[in-house]
Amino acid sequence: MRNIAWGAVLAPVILALGLAGCEAPREQVTIFERDAVPEKLSAWHLVESIDGELSPNAGVTPYDLNTALFTDYAHKLRTVWMPAGSSARYGEENFDYPVGTVLTKTFYYPKGDKGAVLRSDDYGSDYAPGKAGRALNLETVRLVETRLLVKRGDGWQALPYVWNEQQTEATLKIAGDASRMQLVSENGEAAPFTYVVPDSNQCAGCHADNHTEKSLQPLGPRARHLNKEYRYADGAQNQLLHWQQIGYLSELPEFSQIPSNVDYADTSLSLGDRARSYLDINCGHCHNPAGAADTSGLMLTHGERDMRRLGVCKPPVAAGTGSGNRRFAIVPGAPDQSILNFRVESTDPGAMMPELGRSLVHEEGTALLSEWVASLSGSCS
Structure with missing residues (x-):
């Protein structure tokens, strides 16, 4: 597949969030044209399976929501990346994201025995040692899918990638996917269910929240959902202030004017x-x-x-x-x-x-x- 780098940029050091440390250098985040998206998630260099961890690249910033959409008890790691020198403009309902922005959402479960997954609200054991909130420990979690929302010149594009059994790579599944799983609750009861990865058209069923315009929009990274603290490598900080500090958000109003949902x-x-x-x-x-x-x-x-x-x-x-x-x-x-x-x-x-x-x-x-x-x-x- 033709690999077209669009705005491939190594983010400034301030965006690294402590992810680089003494690790080997990683390739830069790469953005592909709408009609030339890669088959493998790793080609983007956004979140990659490296040395037993799912690790965001430099400048690929994790975030969380006050209250998240329920998806069959799956846990989620969300990230945002923007091309160097660009930022989103604040809006109470929708941010005006720059072309080239990529949002990722990785769905995963804590591992149980014999291939089962666990129903748990505890994220404590999900992360690699010393990387809480930033890198997943693949010894303790099972990756299922990573969804991308890519901001193009003509709107957002949704791309679902499904992880392999080895947890080393995810493959583009435009037509979606389905997996039979066993979900084990805290009392040890196991329940079978089918985890469904939506196809690209189904993504629009939720993300086109304006039914007349039918254009996809991010649902989670909006002011009222992001208005909370996140534990970054250098300490906890309100996410909106952090985005502003690293250059990902401009025109932030006074905090008294910013709505906030609750947990x-x-x-x-x-x-x-x-x-x-x-x-x-x-x-x-x-x-x-x-x-x-x-x-x-x-x-x-x-x-x-x-x-x-x-x-x-x-x-x-x-x-x-x-x-x-x-x-x-x-x-x-x-x-x-x-x-x-x-x-x-x-x-x-x-x-x-x-x-x-x-x-x-x-x-x-x-x-x-x-x-x-x-x-x-x-x-x-």
Whole structure:
């Protein structure tokens, strides 16, 4: 395949984040033209399997989200890279990323016995010694896929790469992929499931959150999701400030003007804020005024304040299987009568929400939404 280097750049030392150390020099990050993408992930030199670690290159900066999209209990390592001398411009809803930006998201699981993977919220053993948050330890985790979003002159391109059994290389799978796995919970119970890698067209099903324009957009690296601390090599720092410091973000406003979602699992925080953050990241890409689910009238983004549009006492557009024969999206105080709870608790392809990205029920997430709906007051009579 023709290897066309576009803006191949070695990032400044300040971006290295301690990844280089005494390691052997690595090749520069390479950007390929839309119609000449490589078959192998390693050709990009973004994240590579080297000496038992999945390691981001210099300038390939890891990041995290306040609350992340649920994907069958997979853990994720996210990174961003931008060509030298360019930066994203801040926007409350979307950043204006420069052409050449590459976002990566690597999906993986903690390893269990006999090829099984573990269901765990603990990331502590995922990382290589001394590289918490920056390099994965391939002795303790199983890599599944790495998805790329590449900013082209005409928009974003989605590219899914699937890791081999040896955990040494990932191969481009435009048509997607599926793997049968065993997921073992903390109590030792094993459950079979199929991990699905979406094809490139399915990526647009979520990432084209403006259904009219149908253009892909990054969903995670937005201000409200990034507004939190991350543990970098030289210490913890707010991610937005860090991006600004390394030249990846410009026009950052005063912090009082920056929205912030919360960690849905942090029980010290408001139940309502936790539930709304969960709905925003898992449902808001479709359930927004311009999204694919706009005709439903159900708006689940972080900024929605109209309780009717949020689902309280709102009847469905269409009844039947998808509604579970329930009358309203949310019945205050009654999650067992609410369509929202029915759909997030379902694994029936004709009823489950979100429609893509999961085959399992997120027990912790559904428990949160059930507790939240149960706490709401009012009546739909």
